[in-house]
Amino acid sequence: MSNELIAIFNSIVANATPLVIAGIGETITERAGVVNLSLDGSIVLAAMVGFVAALASGSVIVGVIAAMLVGALVALIIAAADIDLKQDQVAIGFVLTLLCADLAQFLGQGYTRTPGPQFPFTPLPLLSDVPIFGAILFNHQPQVYVSFALTFAAWYLLFHTRQGLALRAVGERPEAAFARGTNVSRLRYLYVVLGGALVGLAGAAYSLALKPGWSTPPAMRGDGWIALAIVIFGGWHPFRVVFGAYLFAGLRALASAIQRSPDIQIPLVLLNGLPWILMILTLVLVSSGALERLTRALPRPMQRWTRGLLRSDPPAALGTRFEKS
């Protein structure tokens, strides 16, 4: 593999990382039956606060903690509004999207284009020496390795622990979980806030690494919606969410490569529409049953296997409020 190609794949992994982290966070939240719609605002606010906290303290660790607290706090408002105040979680999430974005712009107005601290570049010893894979996967800033660890941790938590079973039960059939003695509200609070903290971490992964600093309009505006769509595309499964994020970053890279080539003349502005067309296409692919129909064309023994892989039913109780009575 040529060095140029390795560099492209390396940058795809880096570019996808915030989407992976936010997507894993939202997957955990939605698996517990709650939608945190505020991503496009809370990522932006967490990015701003994370950057300013790191700048003021001189420590990126403080920045990361501040960003995660912001994400967790926004998620806590959504959880409380849904679980205890019985308000529509989509409405609250939408209002918070706007509020967080405006708040970031207002509070961050003195920090635009200020240089500040960033994550260090940390190739992993030994692992980064593995031919090809090492250069693509282990030659990064730390948030990339964190995203790998989070993906496996989320997968293990969801499908291989008792806690994960309870978490999924709360999102699939809360009445049954309640009857078995699970405290549905408490678990929903826990996982919504945990997921929110990861969304905040995604914000820090932008402002302290991928798109360092703060600007108006924010560099990551719009990616929150993309992350929400990737969770649906990923069928609420961590590995498929990661696949979705990489696919998305890959297609973006491909598009800008096509744009750079001298033979094809596409105006640069139209290229900005591409992520959104991709988003609609991927959602159409999973929700219209087109994938299902494609699998039927395969030989029978492969059908069951692919269907399991492509299963994309949302958690049954997603977005519904649980009433004890």
Added chain:
Amino acid sequence: MKMNWMTRLAFALLPIIASLAITALLITLVGSDPRAVFERVFEGAFRNSTAFAGVVNFWIPLVLCSMGLVVTFTAGLWNIGVEGQMMVGAIFASWGAQFLALPAPLQVGAEIALAMAGGAVWASLAGLLKVRLGVHEIFGGVALNALANVWAIYLISGPWQPPEGGSAQATRPFPPDAVLPSISNAFPVSLLGLIIAFLAVVGVALALRGTRWGLQLKATGKNPRSALLLGVPTTQSALTALIVCGVLAGAAGSYRALFTYTSLRPLLTGGIGFLGLLVVLLVGVRAIWTPLVAFAFAVVLGGSTRLRVALQLDQSLAGVLQSTVVLMVLLANGLRRRLSARRSVEAPQPTQTAVDFKQEQTAHE
């Protein structure tokens, strides 16, 4: 359980006071004086007739979008795509203003009609994505919003550039015959815009209250499955609701292009469509209150346009205040319901409390 009027009043005022307090705190945080800011906003809205005209010029597109959103919310749809529908309306109107040459009385009317058609097309795209391809209207809407903006930027920086080269920030100003005239220099508001806004309020209120279509929308919004079983054409209801909203949002976009800016520019909607969503979240779908709440929001918006010049403050403060109010009102609604529910449990209804107690026990097992 009913509450006395004082508690009701407290629950109506509390969220607003809390929002003002939070906003004041944020203003202090960036090193400015809240009192000076609030005074500036008030002055900016009511200083003189020109300033007040600025408020009305925000109110007209905002009320158009809000009435459209009352229709889609009634049908149970989250039409986040209203921003894009507004933008495409502005694009269609701008096309008419630049390339259509009709006799004077027809010209502006044709442009507004084009804008309405454009908004309807964009809204029906979101509708078709939902009913035919199963893409939720929130995601379809978000994507179509972004695409509408990309389209506008493309036209401004490419095909609609004057041959001698122009700005990437806006098209050339439209010819005087192609834009909406002002009532007067002292009160620069378009009379036609006011009339269309008024017709939208009355028309939507009547259509939802008194027609078969309005009833079908309500049934679809309340419970689509049983509505379908009762013979309501739910797919058709959803699509027509979106198209009506698209028509009104398109008209709102034409007002921004043909009056406010007299040109097409990127981000021309100024977030007014999203603000319309906030208005409707605040009033529920009670059409009557919509114009009033929209007016209050327009005052904040119009009043804060000069904040940057006067106090070096970012005008996103207006958005912060508006969305904080909506958040606080929604949370206060929940709190009020929770308190009144608790009171009804305290009331002497032995059978019910016994049941509740049992369930509490299972919860702690």
